[in-house]
Amino acid sequence: MAIENGKHIDNGKPQSTVKVTGTTTVQTTKKPETATCPLATFDLPYITFYYNQKILLYKTTPEQQFSDIVSKMKDGLAEALGYFYPLAGRLGQDEEKALYVKCDGEEGFEGGVEVLEAVAEGVEVAELAAEGNEAEKNSIIQELVPYTGVMNLEGFNRPLLAIQFTKLKDGIAIGCAFNHAVLDGNSTWHFMSVWAELSRTPSSTPSDLPMHNRLAARSTRVPLTLPASAAAHEAVDPNGPAKPLVPRLFHFKADTVSQLKSSMNTSLPPEAKPFSTFQTLSAHIWLAVSRARSLAPTDITAFAVFGDCRSRVDPPMPSSYFGNLIQAIFTGTAAGLLLGSPPSFGAGLLQAAIDAHDSKAIIKRLDEYEAAPKLFHYSDAGMNCVAVGSSPRFKVYEVDFGFGRPERVRSGSNNKFDGMVYLYSGRDGDGSIDVELTLQPEAMEKLEKDEEFLNPVFSAK
Numbered sequence: 375m376a377i378e379n380g381k382h383i384d385n386g387k388p389q390s391t392v393k394v395t396g397t398t399t400v401q402t403t404k405k406p407e408t409a410t411c412p413l414a415t416f417d418l419p420y421i422t423f424y425y426n427q428k429i430l431l432y433k434t435t436p437e438q439q440f441s442d443i444v445s446k447m448k449d450g451l452a453e454a455l456g457y458f459y460p461l462a463g464r465l466g467q468d469e470e471k472a473l474y475v476k477c478d479g480e481e482g483f484e485g486g487v488e489v490l491e492a493v494a495e496g497v498e499v500a501e502l503a504a505e506g507n508e509a510e511k512n513s514i515i516q517e518l519v520p521y522t523g524v525m526n527l528e529g530f531n532r533p534l535l536a537i538q539f540t541k542l543k544d545g546i547a548i549g550c551a552f553n554h555a556v557l558d559g560n561s562t563w564h565f566m567s568v569w570a571e572l573s574r575t576p577s578s579t580p581s582d583l584p585m586h587n588r589l590a591a592r593s594t595r596v597p598l599t600l601p602a603s604a605a606a607h608e609a610v611d612p613n614g615p616a617k618p619l620v621p622r623l624f625h626f627k628a629d630t631v632s633q634l635k636s637s638m639n640t641s642l643p644p645e646a647k648p649f650s651t652f653q654t655l656s657a658h659i660w661l662a663v664s665r666a667r668s669l670a671p672t673d674i675t676a677f678a679v680f681g682d683c684r685s686r687v688d689p690p691m692p693s694s695y696f697g698n699l700i701q702a703i704f705t706g707t708a709a710g711l712l713l714g715s716p717p718s719f720g721a722g723l724l725q726a727a728i729d730a731h732d733s734k735a736i737i738k739r740l741d742e743y744e745a746a747p748k749l750f751h752y753s754d755a756g757m758n759c760v761a762v763g764s765s766p767r768f769k770v771y772e773v774d775f776g777f778g779r780p781e782r783v784r785s786g787s788n789n790k791f792d793g794m795v796y797l798y799s800g801r802d803g804d805g806s807i808d809v810e811l812t813l814q815p816e817a818m819e820k821l822e823k824d825e826e827f828l829n830p831v832f833s834a835k
Contacts, residue, residue: 392494392517392540399486399533400448404456406477407586411460413473414588415596415740416683417555417698421473422607423752425521425536425551426562427786430770433499433545434777440541444491447539447548447775450573455487458565458584458696460556462486465529471597475534475556488536490520499545503782508622519549519786525604526555545781554789558698560682563768565696573775584696591691591699596744613753619792620818621810623784624828626655628805634658634830638718649721652766652797653728655807657720659795660760662827664709666813666820669758671710677724678761679703681731688733701739702761703731709758753791763789764796771801785810792817 434443455462462485463475476483494514502511516522520536534553539546552562561584568580601607626634635654642648649657660677669675681703684691691699705727712720755761770783785796790812800806813821821827 390517391497391514392492394490394492394538396491398448398489398491400451400455400489401486402455402459402462403452404459406459406463409476409478410466411463411475411477411586412588412595413475413555414592414697415594415744416592416700417588418473418596418598418747419743419750420554420698421526421598421600422604422749423526423554424788425524425526426554426559427519427521427788428550428552428562428566429515429519429784429786430548430550430773430780431499431503431542431545431782431784432548432775432777432780438777440539440546443546443775443777444539446576447569447573448489449576450569450775451487451489451537453572453576454565454569454580457568457580460586460696461535461552461565463534464531465534465553465555467530467598467600470595471599472595473555473598486533488520488533490536490538492518492538492540494518494540494547495543498543499781502542502547505623505625512621515784516787518547519551521551522787524551524788525607526553527600527604527607529553529555546777548775549786551786551788554698556698557696558680558682558700559764559768560684560693560699561696563770563773564694566773567769570773570775582694585692585694586696588695588697591687591695591697592740594740594744596747598747598749601749607749607751611751611753613751616753617792618815619790619812620815621787621790621812622818622822624809624811625800626807626809628800630830631655631805631807638721641716641718647725647729649718649725651805651807652762653721653724654717655797655809656724656760656762656795657717658827658830659809659811660720660724661713661717662821662824663760663793663811663813663817664712664758665824665826666817667758668817668820669709669713671708671714673709673758674706675709675712675758675760676704676706676756677720677727678755678759679724679728680761680763681728682765683731683736686731686733687736701731701736702755703727752789755791755793758793760793760795761791762795762797764798766797766799766807768799770798771803783808 538549796810798808
C-alpha cells in the first residue's frame with residue numbers, strides 16, 4: 375500500500391518528523407532519441423515488484439543554502455534526463471500486450487520526474503549516519519524517500535523516478551525511488567554518477583554515456599496480462615500477508631572482510647579457484663542467518679544472488695547498458711549440512727552456482743519465462759532464503775553533487791523481505807563493507823547477539 379511522505383497517520387493524528395513543503399516536475403532538456411523504449415525480457419519480472427528506494431545523506435556548510443543546492447541539482451537532473459530519457463517517461467502497453475516506456479511523441483503525453491522538497495530541520499546528519507539506534511533511525515529514514523509501497527506496475531500513471539530533497543539541520547538527504555521494471559542497480563548508480571557530474575559541471579558531456587538498445591540483449595516480444603491494480607496483485611500473494619520485519623545495518627571493517635576471505639581460501643587445495651570477497655562475506659551472512667533462524671537440520675535454506683549478466687550474455691553487453699540485465703541465481707542445502715560444515719562449504723556452493731550461470735543458463739531462463747510469463751511477488755524467494763540485491767562494487771560513495779561524498783547510503787523499505795541483503799562498499803573506500811539486512815524480529819534479536827557473526831575470530835595459521 376502506497377504511503378505519502380509527511381502524511382503518516384497515527385491514532386487519527388498526523389505524526390511526522392519530515393514535512394513535505396512542495397512538489398514540482400522536472401523535464402528533460404533534450405528531445406528523447408526515440409519515442410518509445412521497449413522493455414526486454416530481463417525487465418519484465420520486476421513489473422510487480424516495488425520502486426527501488428535509495429537514500430543518500432550529505433553534510434553541508436551554513437554558506438550552502440538549501441534552495442541553491444536544490445536549484446542546481448534540479449538543473450543537473452534535467453540535463454541528466456536528456457541522456458537517461460526513459461526515466462522521464464511512463465510505462466505503456468501496445469495492442470499485443472508488450473510493455474514499453476513512452477518517452478515522447480504521443481498526444482497528451484506528460485512525462486518528467488516528480489521532485490519533492492521537504493524539511494526535517496531538527497534532525498542532524500550524524501543521527502542518521504552513525505551506527506547504532508537503528509530502530510529509531512529507520513522510521514525517520516523511511517520518510518526521506520518517496521513512493522513507499524508503490525508497485526512498479528503503477529508506472530503507467532506515475533513518474534518512473536521520484537526524488538525527495540529534505541533539508542536537515544546540518545545537511546541534506548536525497549531520497550530516490552526508481553521504477554525497477556526500467557533499470558537495475560548497475561544502471562541506477564550509473565545514472566546517479568552522471569547526475570552528480572552534471573550538477574558539479576553543468577553543460578558538460580558525461581564521461582560515461584548510457585547504451586539504450588535493449589533489443590541487443592534480447593529482442594523477443596513478450597505479451598503480459600497485467601493485474602487490474604497493484605492492490606489486486608497483492609491480494610493474491612501466496613506468501614500471505616507481510617510479516618513484521620526489522621532492518622539493520624552492520625559494518626564490517628576492512629581487516630575483518632580480508633580475514634574472512636583469507637580464512638576460507640586457506641582451506642582450499644592449491645589448484646582450486648579462490649573465493650571472492652563477495653562469496654566469503656555472503657557465506658558468512660548465510661551461516662549467521664541460518665543460526666539466528668534456529669533452523670532444524672533437515673530444513674532447506676536457499677541463497678539467491680541477483681547477478682549482473684552484462685558480461686555473461688553472448689555477445690557481452692557494456693557496463694553502460696541501461697535497463698535490467700540481471701537474473702536471480704539460486705543455490706541451497708540442508709541447514710544441518712551448512713551449519714555443520716566448514717564456512718568454505720557455503721562459499722563453495724555460492725561460487726559453483728555463480729560460475730554455472732553462463733550465457734546458456736541465461737538463455738534457458740529467458741526461454742522459460744517467455745514460454746510462460748509470470749507475475750512475481752517480491753517475496754517469492756521462498757522460505758529460509760537469504761538474497762543479495764546489491765553489490766559492493768557500486769561506487770555509491772563517489773556520488774558527489776558538489777558538496778562532498780555522502781556520509782551514509784541506505785535503502786528504503788520497498789522490496790525488503792525476510793532475508794533480504796544489500797551490500798555497500800564502506801564510505802572510506804578501504805575495503806570495508808556495509809551489510810543492510812532485514813529479518814523477522816526474533817531472528818534479528820539473536821543475530822545482534824551473535825559474536826561469531828559480528829566479531830569472527832580467526833585461528834592462527
